[in-house]
Amino acid sequence: MAGAKTAVDWLASVAPDPEACRWEWERNPLGVALLPAGRAWDVLILPGTLGYPTLDVLTRILDRPGPVLVDFGDDRMGFFVAPGTAARWLGTGIRTAGAGAWIGVPHPGRSARGVRWLVTPDGSGTLTDAALLELAMHEAAAGLAVGEDG
Secondary structure, eight states, rough: HHHHHHHHHHHTHHHHHSSHHHHHHHOOTTTTEETTTTTTOOOEEHHHHHHHHHHHHHHHHHHSSEEEEEESOOOOEEEOOOTTTTHOOOOOOOEETHHHOEEEETTTSSOOOOEEEEEEEOSSSOOOHHHHHHHHHHHHEEEEEEEEOO
16 A cells, blocks of 8 residues: 555646645545646557557566556557657657646546556656657557558
């Protein structure tokens, strides 16, 4: 539970009102708080069909990637990367959330409606390196293309 507390503190620290953020997690029936991207992290949002194989590649080369969110339809996955990445991202088909964007974030120790953690933040501020994420996406896409071609 100490890890969850640290992750809660890390996530809530970006909120305009960290106590209101904690209140949302505790009392809102959806169990999700809106947090601003662009302060401690940006989010690169991949389609689930590419996101899962990308996460598989990342977990083969890293002990632990940065936090990763997924919606319950498994349609989209959000990889937490360094602030400023969204403004510089040029990749096609990848949505970004950076300064000025808000992300629905569940409590790191609980399930929520609509979105869940695949890789829960550990509170240390660890993020996925965007260059490494891009390489993992290329490898995953190549694997998908080979699978489609038989």
